[in-house]
Amino acid sequence: MATTGSRRKLALVIGIGEYEGGQKLPNAENDANEMSAVLEKIGFIVTKKLHSARIEMRFALVAFEESITSSDVVLFYFAGHGTQWENHNYLIPKDNNGIDNASLKTRAIDAQKVLDEFSVRDPFLTIFLLDCCRTYDVRSSNSNPRNPTGNEPKLNGLKAMDAKAGSLIAFACAAGATADDGIGQKNGLFxxxxxxxxxxxxxxxxxxxxxxxxxxxxxxxxxQIPFVNLSLRYPHIPLCDELSGKY
Structure with a gap:
């Protein structure tokens, strides 16, 4: 068994529901708050960001990446909108007004790039938990301004990602499918x-x-069927060796 109890455990938790361009997600804030609380109970040092614009997300990701050392257990959790375009998964920030398929690279966050940047720091374990497979409408850069709602692409879900050595990526639903946001409940289903x-x-x-x-x-x-992509070295890896508080 590869114990994580003696290792530093770092988590970056981001929840975005108050989207400026519409398509709000009422449960994302609850999801992030409750995930942060339970991760702290099992010994993680948690950085939490709510309803972040892209520049704030980028600063948080860079600061978190720079804090990672080779013995750390690293966990990234995202609740919000995500979409795939041209074989890339993008996490959508709060300031989503006017985002179209041509601007995703510069106005959203490439999830694979985040994983790659974390992996360069050579942590003991990297876990991505992505609860962002909702249907997200992205305006085409070639759309007719006189008919802005006509023939717009609905980009459903995320694609499978390249799991680096020592990493695990869990998606709320299968590749290309969409997740339940838990309407009428306080949390998304995943x-x-x-x-x-x-x-x-x-x-x-x-x-x-x-x-x-x-x-x-x-x-x-x-x-809804969650999907896991992993490349783990050790046969038994618990995130929780013992609770540090009551949950």
Whole structure:
């Protein structure tokens, strides 16, 4: 078993729901707040950002990356809108007014690039938890300004990512599919089940995500199926060796 208890555990948690260009997500703030709380209970040093514009997201990501050392356990959680375009996954910031497919590279955050930048720091373990597979409407750069709502692409979900050595990426739903934002509940469906299982002591992270997948599938009648992409070296990696407080 590869224990994480003696290692420094760092988490960057971002929740964005108050989108300036519409398509708001009422549960993203709750998701980020509750995920931050449970991660702190299991020993993570948590940096939390809510409703961030792109420049604030970028500053937070750079500062977090620069804090990573080779023995750290690193976790990145994002609740908000995400979309894929030209084989890249983009995390959408709060200032999404006027974002079109041609401006995603400069106005959104490339998730694979974030993972690559974290991996360069050679942490012991990197975990990405992406609860951002909602349907997101992106305006085409070639759209007719006289008919701005006509024939706009609906970019559904995210694509599979390249898991670097020592990394695990968990998506709220299968590649190209969309996730349930938990309308009428306080959490999105994926995060709801993460919160239920992530703080179980001594439990391997792969078992945790299997339980999350089972719970999400059962509650959604298999309409939503989380997807995990990983490249882990050790056979048993618990995120929680013991609780540091009551949860």
């Amino acid at each position: 995060t709801k089940h993460l919160l239920k299982h992530i703080a179980i002591p001594k439990q391997d992270i792969r078992t945790t995500l299997a339980l999350v997948t089972d719970g999400v599938m059962a509650e959604s009648n298999s309409r």
